[in-house]
């Protein structure tokens with residue numbers, strides 16, 4: 733099956749390719765080149781739907797299977813920041829490093845060495861003009877420093893429940909078992925089984 737990912741995030745693309753080893757996975761950039769979808773909705777679902785629908789329209793083939801992912805990390809002790817603003821926490825086009833530094837300063841302001849946090853992923857599928865959405869979550873805590881180089885984004889600051897290391901220091905096999913993205917994609921595969 734040919735699947736087109738409506739994402740420009742390299743970390744997500746690597747994970748989707750590992751999670752879909754038996755499918756032909758393309759990124760939208762390989763098909764239509766550079767394109768930016770404005771993420772102006774107020775939920776992961778709103779932005780995931782917008783990204784998948786806009787890329788599906790741009791590609792212009794009814795039979796294309798387009799999959800988007802809108803995701804982020806929520807820290808209840810910081811009034812649920814950064815949430816849907818995770819990618820632009822430190823400003824438009826902020827790097828992962830800059831976003832992590834901002835989260836670290838926010839935690840330090842509140843003297844929080846560690847606190848509960850969770851990742852959310854909403855995956856939207858668009859096929860034959862119809863849109864389907866599924867969600868997945870991963871629970872754990874964030875710490876006020878970055879440890880390890882594995883993963884991407886906030887992973888060096890995130891310790892999943894049941895572990896004592898950050899995702900920066902855990903192999904991808906662990907993240908693959910429990911991640912918000914893996915869980916959402918399991919549901920997305922069930923949707924594809926039904927609609928294709």
Ligand SMILES: O=c1nc[nH]c2c1ncn2[C@H]1C[C@H](O)[C@@H](COP(=O)(O)OP(=O)(O)OP(=O)(O)O)O1
Pocket residue numbers: 738739740741744771801802803804805818819820831851883884885886887911913
């Ligand atoms: O597994 C994850 N491990 C670490 N960090 C993560 C993860 N999942 C999402 N995140 C963070 C990265 C980014 O700061 C934000 C996603 O923002 P989000 O708009 O969905 O993605 P993006 O702008 O990087 O790429 P795109 O919109 O093209 O899919 O949450």
Ligand SMILES: [Mg+2]
Pocket residue numbers: 771819
């Ligand atoms: Mg984005």
